[in-house]
Amino acid sequence: MRSIQSLIYSGYISRRFKFFGKSVIKYPFKKLLGPEYISIGNNVTIHDSIVLTAWDNYLGKKFKPEIIFGDNTSIGGECHISSINKIIIGKNVLLGRKITLVDNSHGKLTLEDLELNPTARDLVSSGPIIIKNNVWIGDKATILSGVTIGENSIIGANAVVTKNIPSNSVVVGVPGKVIKKIDK
Numbered sequence: 001m002r003s004i005q006s007l008i009y010s011g012y013i014s015r016r017f018k019f020f021g022k023s024v025i026k027y028p029f030k031k032l033l034g035p036e037y038i039s040i041g042n043n044v045t046i047h048d049s050i051v052l053t054a055w056d057n058y059l060g061k062k063f064k065p066e067i068i069f070g071d072n073t074s075i076g077g078e079c080h081i082s083s084i085n086k087i088i089i090g091k092n093v094l095l096g097r098k099i100t101l102v103d104n105s106h107g108k109l110t111l112e113d114l115e116l117n118p119t120a121r122d123l124v125s126s127g128p129i130i131i132k133n134n135v136w137i138g139d140k141a142t143i144l145s146g147v148t149i150g151e152n153s154i155i156g157a158n159a160v161v162t163k164n165i166p167s168n169s170v171v172v173g174v175p176g177k178v179i180k181k182i183d184k
Contacts, residue, residue, distance in 0.1 A: 014040075021071070030078075037083075038067045041091070047077040055084045055104070058123045070133070085145065086128035093131055096139035096157065103129050103145040132167070141176075152182070 009028060014020035016035040021042035027049065034054030040046075054065035063084040069075070070091035077097050081087060084104040089095075107113035107121030127146030131137070135149050138157035149155065150167030161176040170180040 027077075034065060037065045038069075040069045041071040041073065043072045044069045045074045047075060047097075049078045050075060051080040051082070053082045055082070055123060058084070059120070061122055063123070076139070084123050085125040088128065089131045090133040090135065090151070092134045094136045096137060096141070098140045099137055100142040101129055102142075103127070105145070
C-alpha cells in the first residue's frame with residue numbers, strides 16, 4: 001500500500017520541481033520551499049520527513065538558489081537541505097538519516113550582526129556545497145557552505161565538515177578530518 005501512495009505522491013509533487021526524473025519520494029516532505037529551483041535526477045529515493053528549502057528571498061534580499069540531486073542517489077529520512085547559493089549532490093550518493101547540508105547561515109561574524117536576533121540577520125553564504133559521485137555520508141553528519149567532497153569518499157556519522165575533502169578519503173570528527181586516504 002505504501003508504494004502506491006508513494007507513486008501517487010511523487011506524481012503529484014513532481015510537477016512543482018525544475019526537473020524531476022524517474023524517481024520516488026517515499027513520504028511527504030516535512031517542509032518544501034522553492035521546488036522550482038530543485039532538480040531531482042533518475043532513480044533518486046527521498047525518505048521521510050525531509051526539510052528541503054531553496055530560499056530565493058529572505059528579509060527582502062534576493063537569492064538564486066539551486067539544488068541538484070544526481071542519478072541513483074538516496075536521501076535518508078529527516079535530512080535538512082537548505083540553499084541560497086548552490087548544492088550539487090552527484091550520482092550514486094548515499095546520505096544517511098538526519099544529515100544537514102546548509103550553504104548559508106544567519107549573519108556575518110560581526111558585533112553588529114551578533115547583537116541582532118538571529119532571525120533578523122541576513123542570510124549569507126561562503127560558497128556552494130558540492131558532493132561528487134559515489135560518496136557515502138553517515139547519519140547526523142553536517143556539511144557546511146563552501147565545501148567540496150571528492151569522489152568515492154566516506155563521511156563518518158556525526159562528522160562536521162567545514163573544509164574541502166579530497167577524493168578517496170575517510171573523514172570523521174568535529175571538525176571533520178581525513179583519517180585515511182584510499183589509494184590504489
